[in-house]
Amino acid sequence: MPVTEIRQLPLSEQIRDMLRDRIIEGDLQPGEKLTETDLSRKLNVSRGPLREAIMQLTEEGLLVKAPYKALRVRSVSRKELRELYSIRTALERFAFEQAWEKRTEADNEELRARFARLEDARNRRDLTASVEGEIAFHNWVYELSDHGLLLAQWQKLIPRVQIYMSLHQRLHGVSGVFMTANAEYLKLATSGTLDHICNHISQHMQAGLDEVYASIPHEE
Amino acid sequence: MPVTEIRQLPLSEQIRDMLRDRIIEGDLQPGEKLTETDLSRKLNVSRGPLREAIMQLTEEGLLVKAPYKALRVRSVSRKELRELYSIRTALERFAFEQAWEKRTEADNEELRARFARLEDARNRRDLTASVEGEIAFHNWVYELSDHGLLLAQWQKLIPRVQIYMSLHQRLHGVSGVFMTANAEYLKLATSGTLDHICNHISQHMQAGLDEVYASIPHEE
DNA sequence: TGCGATTTGTCCGTATGTATT
DNA sequence: TAATACATACGGACAAATCGC
Numbered sequence: 001m002p003v004t005e006i007r008q009l010p011l012s013e014q015i016r017d018m019l020r021d022r023i024i025e026g027d028l029q030p031g032e033k034l035t036e037t038d039l040s041r042k043l044n045v046s047r048g049p050l051r052e053a054i055m056q057l058t059e060e061g062l063l064v065k066a067p068y069k070a071l072r073v074r075s076v077s078r079k080e081l082r083e084l085y086s087i088r089t090a091l092e093r094f095a096f097e098q099a100w101e102k103r104t105e106a107d108n109e110e111l112r113a114r115f116a117r118l119e120d121a122r123n124r125r126d127l128t129a130s131v132e133g134e135i136a137f138h139n140w141v142y143e144l145s146d147h148g149l150l151l152a153q154w155q156k157l158i159p160r161v162q163i164y165m166s167l168h169q170r171l172h173g174v175s176g177v178f179m180t181a182n183a184e185y186l187k188l189a190t191s192g193t194l195d196h197i198c199n200h201i202s203q204h205m206q207a208g209l210d211e212v213y214a215s216i217p218h219e220e
Numbered sequence: 221m222p223v224t225e226i227r228q229l230p231l232s233e234q235i236r237d238m239l240r241d242r243i244i245e246g247d248l249q250p251g252e253k254l255t256e257t258d259l260s261r262k263l264n265v266s267r268g269p270l271r272e273a274i275m276q277l278t279e280e281g282l283l284v285k286a287p288y289k290a291l292r293v294r295s296v297s298r299k300e301l302r303e304l305y306s307i308r309t310a311l312e313r314f315a316f317e318q319a320w321e322k323r324t325e326a327d328n329e330e331l332r333a334r335f336a337r338l339e340d341a342r343n344r345r346d347l348t349a350s351v352e353g354e355i356a357f358h359n360w361v362y363e364l365s366d367h368g369l370l371l372a373q374w375q376k377l378i379p380r381v382q383i384y385m386s387l388h389q390r391l392h393g394v395s396g397v398f399m400t401a402n403a404e405y406l407k408l409a410t411s412g413t414l415d416h417i418c419n420h421i422s423q424h425m426q427a428g429l430d431e432v433y434a435s436i437p438h439e440e
Numbered sequence: 441t442g443c444g445a446t447t448t449g450t451c452c453g454t455a456t457g458t459a460t461t
Numbered sequence: 462t463a464a465t466a467c468a469t470a471c472g473g474a475c476a477a478a479t480c481g482c
Contacts, residue, residue: 256447
């Protein structure tokens with residue numbers, strides 16, 4: 001019986017996705033030191049594809065690397081968290097400017113569906129699904145913007161956002177504060193004015209930042 | 221006489237920088253197909269570090285790659301050019317918001333120095349120095365913003381900006397239109413109000429876009 | 441549509457330079 | 462300072478997928 005292992009994705013991408021999940025889940029903790037040879041033994045892969053995965057995760061900001069020096073999982077910090085939410089605010093407001101005139105009723109219905117899925121995940125206290133749902137909810141406007149560069153920049157930020165959301169949820173569970181803000185976001189995005197939703201995003205992001213802020217230690 | 225080749229940087233980074241220069245200079249043209257084995261022979265390096273360089277350039281958007289498919293130099297397009305300048309507008313306005321209160325007279329003096337260097341490069345009709353100067357001029361506010369994520373996002377855009385600027389300059393030489401806009405930018409950045417410079421950036425970017433737009437063919 | 445040629449993806453063994461102890 | 466661990470790099474080899482005819 002030949003063991004015909006199917007490989008839909010290149011091995012390097014499988015490794016990348018798996019390591020990214022382990023970092024987001026906290027299995028590999030912030031600041032933890034990793035070595036290539038160690039990882040290649042434990043994952044039972046050679047260093048070639050592993051190095052490619054490591055480089056991509058470094059580009060995403062999940063790993064920190066310097067030539068000939070130790071590989072580390074990026075440490076979380078309040079400064080980075082503030083930067084993350086402030087740049088998300090700028091990008092998402094810009095996304096709404098790009099998307100505003102393009103919205104159709106079908107698009108609005110799609111956002112309501114994503115809101116419902118997010119609400120459901122929260123009610124079930126499903127931490128992973130809540131994070132995924134939050135990302136999908138915000139992804140809506142970037143998809144709608146029809147702006148490839150903007151979408152790419154936002155999607156490169158997603159893993160870092162997931163890290164902070166997951167970290168917070170593991171400490172404090174699924175909070176209910178978010179959903180009222182999300183309901184307002186939904187309402188303004190589908191039936192408000194561009195100015196209203198842009199103003200709301202600043203408050204929305206600030207609320208998200210405040211929610212997570214205390215979960216992060218002061219010093220890097 | 222032993223040929224003692226010094227390697228300050230890892231080979232993969234040397235390859236990356238060299239390929240990036242060749243793409244920006246137009247030596248490797250948009251849409252051109254590349255093969256790893258071919259490149260490794262011509263550059264006299266093995267495929268390992270070459271693949272790492274290729275991946276980084278793919279992250280920067282200079283190369284396009286899909287599993288098992290041909291590697292290509294990214295084609296330029298008017299749509300991408302519009303996206304590039306529109307997102308630059310959003311990021312640079314945000315950068316000024318972040319940097320505004322942090323400016324000192326020493327910072328303003330630094331911007332004037334960069335303006336002078338840019339003006340000098342243009343007067344000398346030095347195409348390469350003009351592009352570099354333009355980048356350095358705009359880089360000022362990102363450095364000042366003290367926002368690591370923002371700076372990183374902007375710097376990842378730089379190679380693409382350089383491609384379009386170089387392409388335009390090779391076709392039309394150094395134009396004089398820019399410098400009046402740059403002078404206004406300098407004045408507002410150092411002595412205007414935040415609102416004024418933010419409004420100016422939109423016009424400034426639009427002017428830059430218009431300048432380059434006609435140099436790019438319609439169809440991708 | 442198939443089939444060979446080309447190219448990418450992967451692995452191994454080894455060597456060398458750098459960092460860390 | 463020396464010794465060890467590790468990252469970087471090379472070359473060959475084969476498998477897997479794509480491309481061209």
